[in-house]
Amino acid sequence: MNAPHQIIYKDDKPEFAVVPWDEYVKLFKPTEDDLDRMAYDQAVAHDDGVRFPAAVIKRLSDGENPVRVYREYYDLTQEELGAKVGVTGTYIGAVERCARPLSKKLAVKIASVFKVDADDLEPWSQE
Numbered sequence: 560m561n562a563p564h565q566i567i568y569k570d571d572k573p574e575f576a577v578v579p580w581d582e583y584v585k586l587f588k589p590t591e592d593d594l595d596r597m598a599y600d601q602a603v604a605h606d607d608g609v610r611f612p613a614a615v616i617k618r619l620s621d622g623e624n625p626v627r628v629y630r631e632y633y634d635l636t637q638e639e640l641g642a643k644v645g646v647t648g649t650y651i652g653a654v655e656r657c658a659r660p661l662s663k664k665l666a667v668k669i670a671s672v673f674k675v676d677a678d679d680l681e682p683w684s685q686e
Contacts, residue, residue, distance in 0.1 A: 609674045627655040631672040644668040
């Protein structure tokens with residue numbers, strides 16, 4: 560095994576050693592169940608508790624504009640959403656109709672209102 564890529568110290572004593580994934584797999588030989596458990600544990604540790612009903616997911620998977628879908632789920636008007644993020648309701652309407660692009664800066668603001676990642680405001684692929 561090669562030397563660790565990083566050593567993390569606590570109270571001036573080595574606490575963790577970071578090794579490449581391929582070396583970890585060779586050393587510990589995790590089973591498929593082990594890998595599933597790791598993925599599950601990581602998902603639970605990063606769970607923000609936000610859930611959306613199947614109707615919202617269906618609309619998104621049907622290709623509807625995510626800004627509109629989430630806005631309607633949270634029962635906000637275009638004007639109310641615009642006021643929360645510093646633009647007009649007319650601007651929100653233009654974004655929902657794809658008449659205006661959604662800037663990264665505005666996406667981050669809107670995403671924080673909806674409790675989603677900014678990437679979640681991109682339309683879902685219809686392929």
